[in-house]
Amino acid sequence: MDDCEDDSPSDTLYLKLRTEIRQLILQGSISEATSLLEAQLPRVLDPDRPSVQPLHVSLNLDIQAFVELLRTPASPDVAMDVADDIRTASTSTSTSVPALTQDELDRLRLAAVRRLHARIVAAASPPHTREWTLVGSMIAYKYPPRDAPADMRGYFAQARRAALAAQVDAAILCALGHGVTD
Incomplete structure (x- = not known):
């Protein structure tokens, strides 16, 4: 049985969008990829619509966004994902990317860990709870x-x-x- 829905869209209309989302993820711009999905293809992450485990995909995107935030060092050349998270957290419409001190980055990371922890607890997903134990630490x-044990650096x-x-x-x-297909 196929869990996917057939809206008969033109595949070529979505090829560019799929490619852009893939590139954003491969570059580590997870927040930007998620925003694009939510804006252009909201049914992909909608738990009430048929998809390939939308909650699982959504949580994996959030976990990777957190990982990318941890990857970002404090510096004047802050990665765009961090700027996206800052704009999301503050609902600011500013397009300038602020330089973050280590303290500012730590506060941003703590806010992100709290949001993601609450989301994973609410989802009650044992695989994500186990993964979060490792990632959250x-x-x-x-x-x-650089500093985490080898099993975490993966x-x-x-x-x-x-x-x-x-x-x-x-x-x-x-x-x-x-x-x-699986």
């Missing part, structure tokens, strides 16, 4: 990609971004009416 390290690998990009692409294809 990375906040204890000054710069997790979350910063490009292969994780690629796997997430493939998962999101499968969910998009499903939402567009294409069957997805």
Whole structure:
């Protein structure tokens, strides 16, 4: 049985969008990719619509966004994902990217860990709860990609971004009416 819905959209209309979302994820711009999904293909992450486990995909995007925030060092050249998170948190419409001190970045990370923890607890997803135990503890390290134990540093690998990009692409294809096989 196919859980995907067929809205008969033109595949070519969505090819550019799928490619852009994939590139954003591969670059680590998870917040931007999620915003694009929510704006252009909201049914992909809508738990009330058929898709490839929308809650699972959404939580994986949020976990990776947190990982990307941990990857970001404090500096004048702050990554765009951090700026997106700051704008989201403050609802500011400013397009300037502020330089963050270590204290500011730590406060941003603490706010993100609290939001994500609450979301994972509310989802009551045992696999995500187990994963969150490991990922959430990375906040204890000054710069997790370098300082965290080896089993945690795997979350910063490009292969994780690629796997997430493939998962999101499968969910998009499903939402567009294409069957997805395991």
